[in-house]
Amino acid sequence: MTLSSSFSNNPDLDSWLHIHADGRVTVYTGKVEIGQKLTTAFAVIAAEELDVDLDRITVQTADTALSPAEGYTSGSMSMENSGTAIRQATAEARRVLLELASEKLGEPVETLTVTDGDVGGEHTNQHVSYWDLMGDKQFDREVTDGATPKNPDQYRLIGNPISAKGIDGLVTGAMAFVHDMELPGMVHARVVRPPRYHAGLKELDEAPVRAMAGVIEVVRDGSFLAVICEREEQAVWAAAKLAGLAVWDDKNALPSADIFEQLKNNPRESFPLADGVPQDIPVQSPETPAKAAATLSSTYQRPYIMHGSIGPSAALACFKDQGLEVWCHSQGVFPLRQAMAGVLAMPEESIRVSHVPGAGCYGHNGADDVALDAALAARAIPGRPVLLKWERADEHGWEPYGPAMQMDVQASLDDEGRILYWSHETYSDSHMGRPADHGEHSRLLASWHLENPRTPPIPQPNMGFQSGIHRNADPIYDFPDRRIVKHMVRELPLRTSSLRSLGAYANVFAIESFMDELAHESGADPLEFRLKHLTDERARVVLEAAATHAAWGAVDREDGHGRGIAMARYKNQKCFAAVVMDLSVDDFGAITLHHAVIAADAGQVVDPEGLRNQLEGGLIQSASWTLKEKVDFDGGGVLSRDWESYPILTFPEVPTIETVLIDHPDQPFLGAGEATQGPTAAAIGNAIFDAIGLRLRRLPLTQDRVREAAAEG
Missing domain, CATH: 3.30.365.10 (Aldehyde oxidase/xanthine dehydrogenase, molybdopterin binding domain)
Structure with missing residues (x-):
């Protein structure tokens, strides 16, 4: 059995699950739930391998303090990587638990049966549960290839219709998204972006905004502008006032030529492909075979398109005790932590980033950018959590688009x-264009607007398969x-x-x-x-x-x-x-x-x-x-x-x-x-x-x- 690639950075069995003394089982994943129901699938896999009821399983999604580091939730790889890892980890855990039960009950492993975590023997009336065996202890071992997952003919749950975890809260409106979070002492912020790409802040009279009701702070760092208020509606009004007072330069207009002309005429790097992999060799011209009865050609075009999340991006941040905690809907909390540590000049280990569900998005929208916005605002008022939400124009105008x-x-x-x-x-x-550790550069939007900006790295051709x-x-x-x-x-x-x-x-x-x-x-x-x-x-x-x-x-x-x-x-x-x-x-x-x-x-x-x-x-x-x-x-x-x-x-x-x-x-x-x-x-x-x-x-x-x-x- 080949182990999942997710174990390469997270080999410990305890990184993947924990058996609680009260009968609960927590399964950990470095992936995030963005509406694809992976938490339900992961829970089903774990319940199947462990032979416990599905209701006992809780899936902890990406959190830099709790979960294994699995990079981004992207590329349709969550089931193949994390799902396979959870299957193998829970199969390993079941093997270990049955060995412990065998010692406890004095029965061979082969004669033991499990019903909802309760282990019984063929030759004795004694039983022992997983929770009694573990009692909140750690496994203290790495995942190996010594445990074989179940055969499909043994499945109770896999392949059968299952109600999604949390579906009741979704359909009744009870579920809380990051936008709905409330913490003691929390305040609200809005960011004021430049009116266009490449515009810089020239002048700003902050006094009228500072005099508005509820305004706590106007945050200005180069061309980065935000306002923090006691109440959300106050932040909305203050940001509108601030936008009206800001004077921006007019330099560096965007190229206005047709985008498809730019695609054909701009400088480019070209690579032929072999079996889905780019080759760093000269490109040959297309051919027409001698036996061709007909040759056709066509051109197809796609414009820039956006993620178009119904809800704009949002994040909550708090500076406290020399550390930073961020709650956001990023699809890669570990790479985001790396990127934020660079921009904020903080040790990576002093930052915790936790995923909280937000507006649906498959890809890289404003979720990472708004996390840095919230952190920059929170840095101005240490000790108070700051919830910062983008407006619709922020999301549409500044998110990273799908390329033409x-x-x-x-x-x-x-x-x-x-x-x-x-x-x-x-x-x-x-x-x-996702954020990560890019050295002196950064892909986070606000970092480009700071007094000491970090420019985005020049993207390199991706030479990977597909x-x-x-x-x-x-x-x-x-x-x-x-x-x-x-x-x-x-x-x-x-x-x-x-x-x-x-x-x-x-x-x-x-x-x-x-x-x-x-x-x-x-x-x-x-x-x-x-x-x-x-x-x-x-x-x-x-x-x-x-x-x-x-x-x-x-x-x-x-x-x-x-x-x-x-x-x-x-x-x-x-x-x-x-x-x-x-x-x-x-x-x-x-x-x-x-x-x-x-x-x-x-x-x-x-x-x-x-x-x-x-x-x-x-x-x-x-x-x-x-x-x-x-x-x-x-x-x-x-x-x-x-x-x-x-x-x-x-x-x-x-x-x-x-x-x-x-x-x-x-x-x-x-x-x-x-x-x-x-x-x-x-x-x-x-x-x-x-x-x-x-x-x-x-x-x-x-x-x-x-x-x-x-x-x-």
């Missing part, structure tokens, strides 16, 4: 309609020859970082849209065309399951109605997902989504409802990106500052969704949180073409895009 991207795709077909050659080039900015720009740029299909190239483009205008699925969303949109174009060119059914180029058996099963469940090819459709299909395997090594989308386009170009079918293979399914939520939530978010979302900006800055200028999908616009799960109890977990992003976009684009015969290649696929395409013929 352009994909140039070319392929050649033989005279039997098979793909002979495939070329895919992706142009983009970095997708990796990372960033080139994630899913390599199709899952079988082609005799392929050429995949990533271009990391420099000097682009907006701040970027990780957004759910990174480059996979746009790359799969391009690949699966182009597969439909090639199918149309060869006169083939889009499903059959894909299957003709697909030998991976699990991928074929998923694609066929989606098609079968949607009755592909057997449904008569009215004029203006269309359906599209698309599939991918996230990172070419995680969850397989296929999507069939039914929609209509009216005479005015308005697009309505009607019904979607998802089929997915995520390996062993622990929590079916949790997995469905992941896949369906991904489809909904992807549909919103695909139909609506785009960050607008000009030389004066970001223009998308509210929900009118950055619309997202509304509840009435969400299609009905059916999800088919293909369970493999004997296979490892496969990360599924980002699997439907790309297939959804392409399925929508392909359905639009099926409905009205127009191919839309620039996202978002809006009513205006339909009209433009119709006008162009």
Whole structure:
């Protein structure tokens, strides 16, 4: 048995679980709960391996004082890394506990049985519980490969529907988010950002603000501005007043050229890929095979898009006894602690960062930045906790966006309609902008505005497997020859970082849209065309399951109605997902989504409802990106500052969704949180073409895009 990579930095069994004398079991993870129900899945895994009731399990998420260091919650790796670690750790704990019980009861381990933590023997009426055996003691040993987890035929819980932990509090409004926290003596703060990128503070008359009711302190450090008040509404009013009094310089306007022109014309570093890994060798030009009967090429484009969390970011911080404690919704509390220690010139061990749920986000939004904002405010009034919340304009205008991207795709077909050659080039900015220890540099927003600023590090090309720009740029299909190239483009205008699925969303949109174009060119059914180029058996099963469940090819459709299909395997090594989308386009170009079918293979399914939520939530978010979302900006800055200028999908616009799960109890977990992003976009684009015969290649696929395409013929 290969141990989880999460044990490399956290080998002690006590880092992963604790048996309490009162019958409770705490399981520790370095991952965070952001709505993906991983705490439920982890609890199920632990209860299964330990043979205890699920209600006994509490999952402690990322906290630098309590949990194992597992980096970021990202990349659809929580189940594969932390889930596997918890399975192996709890199996090890059960082995140790049974050995202790064997000594206590005088029975061989093989004859012992466990019911809800109570251990009994075959030859005696005596029993002993886990809690009696441990009594709050430590295991004092490392996790080894000596314990074998249960076989699937022994499962009681795994694979069965489970109510999510904490769901009652969520649906009744009783659950507290970081925004709702209250501590004794707590005060409230707001930050005042510059009106645009690169603007600096020139003048400020603080006196009128300091004279306002409830104002405790105006914090000014270079161009960083915040106000602290006794009550939250006072902080809102004082921040508005402060913003009106601040005078900013007008230097360094943003480049106003079309972003896709910048992607093609700006300086860049280019790398061909081999098996998903960039190679530091010259890029060769695309070819046209001698046997090609037809060669097609297309360009697909994605604008900047934002995380669009419904609730703006928030954090609570308190300086006390030479230390700092921060509560926030960061997805990487350990790297954030490193980054904050550098900016604040504090020893890392004097800072504690605890994750508290916040507004939903898959990726790097303002959660880390607001933590530093709160800390800078709290430093001005030691001993009093400071709750700092961003406003909507802060979130929309300053969060790190998902980068704009352009994909140039070319392929050649033989005279039997098979793909002979495939070329895919992706142009983009970095997708990796999360904070960590960057030495003299920093990726935290406020650090750039201080009197002694820390500049952001220059992003380096990510040369890892299926990372960033080139994630899913390599199709899952079988082609005799392929050429995949990533271009990391420099000097682009907006701040970027990780957004759910990174480059996979746009790359799969391009690949699966182009597969439909090639199918149309060869006169083939889009499903059959894909299957003709697909030998991976699990991928074929998923694609066929989606098609079968949607009755592909057997449904008569009215004029203006269309359906599209698309599939991918996230990172070419995680969850397989296929999507069939039914929609209509009216005479005015308005697009309505009607019904979607998802089929997915995520390996062993622990929590079916949790997995469905992941896949369906991904489809909904992807549909919103695909139909609506785009960050607008000009030389004066970001223009998308509210929900009118950055619309997202509304509840009435969400299609009905059916999800088919293909369970493999004997296979490892496969990360599924980002699997439907790309297939959804392409399925929508392909359905639009099926409905009205127009191919839309620039996202978002809006009513205006339909009209433009119709006008162009």
